[in-house]
Amino acid sequence: MPAKHDTSDDEASETPHYHGHRERLRERFYAAGPDALTDYELLEMALFAAIPRRDTKPLAKALLKKFGSFAEVVHAPVARLREVEGVKDASINQLKLLAAAAGRIAKGEIRRNIALSSWNDVIDYCRTGMAFADKEQFRLLFLDKRNQLIADEVQQTGTVDHTPVYPREVIKRALELSATALILVHNHPTTPVSITLDHARSF
Template structure:
């Protein structure tokens, strides 16, 4: 007959494994057999928490995280400070959660580096949204490109408040010259979730173009990302 798994930490007389051990194995088996798409957001988050919290039923914790932040993506990209507000979530679990965010960003960046930016626009958008869409403060990022429109460098130039990031056109162009970049794509996020460009966004972009153009540096686009999508100033014919 099959032998029940044993929990070595259980007191004498209570050596049978807790009920959630069977649940964990069933969840792993579903993941292995039918893939991540068959799991809900909270179930996928449970699997992230398994290693950090081996002796707890993590389903209630995973559900509370999804309720608080809204989705799996928003949870893994949530700031550490907000994750620490959740009862029962220690540093080991937070590290596991942030590891997922770091891994997705690294994979997306690797895919971008392998392609010519202008011929794989969907990859550019995916990377920008992965890197920035769920940040709680505005970030201004620049993708520096060579003459073949391949990525030289990807840098966050400024981090601002929840609704403003200072951008200095001459500093943007100075950095492009330092990297011998011949083109740039500017990106920033709207923590509100709405990627609609403001008048200030348009004016700042035009100011960068005015400084960059005489020096032979093209501004291919300014992309704004948010939780609910993205917008392109070039696509909207604003530049």
């Protein structure tokens, strides 16, 4: 008589090792908060949805090794992300979703408060959307009389070291929005990540 086959043991042995790791990460995230996780662990979790059947730790570490930080990974150009072995469309979509969400959250925080009351506020706000751009942008922040943000628009996108500016279009748009103040900002993709006071002017 053939021996009875124990399916539960087989199923347990076939369960990928990273399943337990994922659950432990989730539990630590919910119990202790995001500060309890390293950058690569947060990146692992961000990739869970894109890569449901493979360990995401090696890819998370490879991305951080190439780009340096969590923020630089999610804001990296698509072409450069594809240079990392194992990065497919699903992973890129997930990373770009995170970048878009971060931008929306930053805009929401600004609009909910007395916005842009200092140059530090301007720099912090712009860094979220511009610091990791691979092309130079000319960005316009339109404000009302209380310095609250009415609109945030990229007027022009140029090359890595040049972007054209059309004053007539800037003034036209400010009048359309009834803005009482205007901040012009541009980035320098060829220099280390930063947006400084010299790159912003109010009118």
